[in-house]
Amino acid sequence: MHNRTWARHARLWVGGGALCIIAVLVLIVPFLVHLDPNAADPNSLMQPPSPDHAMGTDMYGRDVLVRTIYATQIALGIGLGVSVGTFLLGMPIGMAAAYIRNLDGFIMRTVDTLMSLPPVLLAIASVAVLGAGLLNIVVVLLIAWTPLTIRVARAATLALSSQEYVEAARALGSTLPRMLYRHILRNAVDSVLVQQTVVFVGAILGEATFSFIGAGLQPPAASLGTMLGETQAVVVQAPWLAAFPAGVLVAIALAAVLVGDGLRDRAAIGRGA
Amino acid sequence: MAAYLGKRLLGLGAVWLVLSVVSFLLVHLAGGSPASVILGVQATPEAIARLNQIYGLNLPLPVQYVRWLSQVVRGNLGQSIFLNAPVAVAITTHFGVTASITLVGFAVAAVIGFSAGIFAAVRRGVTDMLVVLASSGASVLPEFLLALALLVLLADVLPVFPVQGYIPLVRAPGAWFMHICLPSLAIGLIQGGPLARFVRNGMLQTLATDYVRTARAKGLPRRAVLLRHALRSALLPVITAAGLIFTALLGGAFAAEVVFNLPGLGRMLLDSALNRDFPTLQGGVLFVGTLVVLVNLVVDLAYGLADPRVTYA
Numbered sequence: 001m002h003n004r005t006w007a008r009h010a011r012l013w014v015g016g017g018a019l020c021i022i023a024v025l026v027l028i029v030p031f032l033v034h035l036d037p038n039a040a041d042p043n044s045l046m047q048p049p050s051p052d053h054a055m056g057t058d059m060y061g062r063d064v065l066v067r068t069i070y071a072t073q074i075a076l077g078i079g080l081g082v083s084v085g086t087f088l089l090g091m092p093i094g095m096a097a098a099y100i101r102n103l104d105g106f107i108m109r110t111v112d113t114l115m116s117l118p119p120v121l122l123a124i125a126s127v128a129v130l131g132a133g134l135l136n137i138v139v140v141l142l143i144a145w146t147p148l149t150i151r152v153a154r155a156a157t158l159a160l161s162s163q164e165y166v167e168a169a170r171a172l173g174s175t176l177p178r179m180l181y182r183h184i185l186r187n188a189v190d191s192v193l194v195q196q197t198v199v200f201v202g203a204i205l206g207e208a209t210f211s212f213i214g215a216g217l218q219p220p221a222a223s224l225g226t227m228l229g230e231t232q233a234v235v236v237q238a239p240w241l242a243a244f245p246a247g248v249l250v251a252i253a254l255a256a257v258l259v260g261d262g263l264r265d266r267a268a269i270g271r272g273a
Numbered sequence: 274m275a276a277y278l279g280k281r282l283l284g285l286g287a288v289w290l291v292l293s294v295v296s297f298l299l300v301h302l303a304g305g306s307p308a309s310v311i312l313g314v315q316a317t318p319e320a321i322a323r324l325n326q327i328y329g330l331n332l333p334l335p336v337q338y339v340r341w342l343s344q345v346v347r348g349n350l351g352q353s354i355f356l357n358a359p360v361a362v363a364i365t366t367h368f369g370v371t372a373s374i375t376l377v378g379f380a381v382a383a384v385i386g387f388s389a390g391i392f393a394a395v396r397r398g399v400t401d402m403l404v405v406l407a408s409s410g411a412s413v414l415p416e417f418l419l420a421l422a423l424l425v426l427l428a429d430v431l432p433v434f435p436v437q438g439y440i441p442l443v444r445a446p447g448a449w450f451m452h453i454c455l456p457s458l459a460i461g462l463i464q465g466g467p468l469a470r471f472v473r474n475g476m477l478q479t480l481a482t483d484y485v486r487t488a489r490a491k492g493l494p495r496r497a498v499l500l501r502h503a504l505r506s507a508l509l510p511v512i513t514a515a516g517l518i519f520t521a522l523l524g525g526a527f528a529a530e531v532v533f534n535l536p537g538l539g540r541m542l543l544d545s546a547l548n549r550d551f552p553t554l555q556g557g558v559l560f561v562g563t564l565v566v567l568v569n570l571v572v573d574l575a576y577g578l579a580d581p582r583v584t585y586a
Contacts, residue, residue: 109284113291115517116565117558118524120539125558128546129302205415212417213531215543232421232532236429246418253413 012266015258022252026072037070037222038062046238056240058231067222068244074223075204075252078134082141082203083196086149089142091192094153095180098161108154111147119144119206123215137216141206145199152195156188190267197260201253208249224249281573285566292562293345297338299558300551311354311551350556355548356541360556363541368560370439370537373453374460374526375519381461382468382518389465390472394480395499404469411466416525420459420532427455437534456533460525464518471514475507482506509580516572520565 029035041061049056055064097107122140130136160166166183174183210216211225219226224245231241303310308324325331329340344351350360358366393404428436434455440448479485480503488498527539534540538557545553 109287109291112284113288113295113562116288116292116520116562116569118520118527118561118565120524120527121542121558121561124527124539124542124546125299125554126546127543128549128551128554129299132547201413205413209415209417209528212415213528213539213543215546228418228421235421235425239425242421242425246421249415249418250413254409257409257413 009262009266011258012262015255015260015262018251018255019259022072022248022255023076026069026076029069030073035063035066035069037067038220039066046234046241048238049240055244056238058227058238058241059234064227064241064244067227068224068248070222071224071227071245072248072252074134074217074221075207075249078137078141078207079200079204079252079256082138082145083200085138085142086146086199087192087196090146090149091153091185091188093146094150094192095157095184095188097150097154098157099180104154107150111150114143114147117144119202120209120213120215123206123210124213127215132215132218134217137207137210140210141203144206145202149192149195149199153188153192156191157184160184160187190263194260194264194267197256197263201256201260204249204252204256277577278574281570285570285573289563289566292566293342293559294338296555296559296562297341299555301334303549303551310549313549345556345559350559351552353545353553354550355545356550356553360553363553364538364556364560367536367538367541369441370453370530370535371523371526371539373442373449374456374529374535374537375522377453377457378459378461378464378522378526379519381458382464382522385462385465386468387472389469391476391499391504393469393473394476401473404473408466408470411463414463415528416460416463417528417532419463420456420529423455423459424532439535439537452533452535456526456529456535459529459532460522463525464522468511468514468518471511472507475510476503479503479507505579509576512572512576512579515575516565516569519568523561523565 039062041057041063043061044053044057045061046059047053047057047061053063053065055068057063058067093107097104119140122144123136126136126140130139161184166179169179169183207216207223208225208228211218211221211223212229214229217223217226219230227245228242231238235242300310308321308328308330309316312320312324329337332340348361350364352358353360353363356363389404389407393401424436428434435452439452442449485498485502488502493502526537527542529535530537530539531543538561542554542557544550545557
């Protein structure tokens with residue numbers, strides 16, 4: 001049993017540690033050395049990895065490592081921003097749906113509708129309305145992922161509000177705000193947090209997908225999606241152009257999945273499961 | 274069963290109505306008057322006035338919506354601005370590609386999901402660990418990346434498959450298959466991951482029940498126990514997930530179309546969004562939404578058929 005508990009925490013530590021290391025690296029390195037992701041060196045086009053360019057250069061002679069660093073900043077920023085945003089939107093809406101019966105039908109129908117559209121389709125449609133860029137990516141990811149957070153928050157609230165201790169608090173005359181905050185929110189937060197790691201992964205993969213197909217950030221902006229999209233035609237001759245951004249993308253997502261699994265198990269242990 | 278169906282139909286009807294409002298509003302969300310959005314920046318006031326006259330764009334929004342909807346339910350989605358064809362025709366011609374990829378992808382996901390899920394639940398041990406690991410791996414891989422990898426490995430390096438283009442099924446089934454094989458494989462492999470997990474978890478639960486132990490104890494063949502007793506009840510959560518998996522496959526198909534340069538619905542809608550061809554975009558969004566609603570209706574029906582207890586209103 002002891003080993004198993006350690007293994008559970010190990011996932012949390014490995015995943016969280018990897019995310020922290022990546023985040024610190026991509027945030028600190030640009031401070032230490034001045035780097036321009038769009039600086040092109042016409043004398044070294046499509047060079048494989050070398051001591052000068054650790055990840056090689058692309059077809060314009062731009063350094064792939066520098067571009068990957070900036071692209072990772074964007075990916076992490078979008079992942080974090082969208083998971084915090086969906087939490088701030090979804091948690092109160094989900095709790096309201098669970099508590100205010102008149103609102104429940106309307107909220108859940110809207111949630112069903114939003115979930116019936118593939119996020120890629122939303123991204124495509126948003127290009128016509130908002131133009132392609134950071135704004136439409138974030139708006140679409142918020143629209144696409146908030147419904148799931150609402151669902152989880154609502155389910156957790158419903159499950160908790162029928163618990164005996166909540167009824168006891170109600171019988172003791174606890175006010176509604178106090179009950180929602182102390183007894184519901186604090187306990188529902190566990191399962192919603194696990195969901196937010198799913199949102200984090202979804203947002204990072206979403207940004208890459210949208211930018212890759214041309215419905216998100218546009219070249220020459222350095223994003224993991226645009227980097228992969230730009231190099232699609234030459235990827236056979238220069239596999240490093242795709243390998244590094246793809247590797248970073250998968251590594252971040254994998255680390256976040258580990259964190260999510262770890263949090264899920266920790267919540268399960270907390271409930272005595 | 275009738276009450277259950279009625280309630281689900283009502284719910285899906287409501288979803289569809291909201292969807293139609295959203296598609297209708299797309300052109301109004303873009304800012305500026307719809308006529309200038311459609312005609313572009315060089316539009317003369319006369320041209321704008323004429324378009325407003327033709328489409329009734331001066332009328333109050335609810336009136337416009339009702340007029341638009343009454344045309345839509347008759348199958349008239351308007352005229353595409355850039356494709357020089359009615360929107361309904363444009364959608365039908367492009368939908369064949371998307372439908373092919375999505376359906377073959379679904380078949381791939383089903384075969385992988387069921388076999389891996391059942392295998393993992395029955396064998397446990399290393400098999401189980403590998404399946405769970407592969408399923409986690411699939412969840413961190415975006416469809417376009419796997420599509421790109423398959424494209425590089427099986428179309429460029431080992432030129433087995435065509436790199437791009439599409440041939441309709443009715444014209445040449447063999448060539449059709451070769452063209453959609455890799456994109457379907459890409460999205461099917463990825464969606465097989467969550468499916469395998471659902472099947473595995475469902476099987477693990479039912480395999481531990483008393484009735485499965487009884488079935489085993491009375492000497493029923495292993496196959497019958499697994500498929501008839503265990504799998505059938507394990508199917509319920511899987512059916513519920515099938516709707517979500519379908520939506521994910523459709524989204525994946527859009528991305529895969531771009532990688533393989535296939536003339537599908539995703540490609541068409543992306544082009545119409547970039548060209549601000551709103552009639553096509555509105556029709557396309559509503560079409561895809563309707564499709565997902567219909568699939569969810571089928572899912573609900575299947576759920577009702579698979580579980581005789583589903584009679585609640």
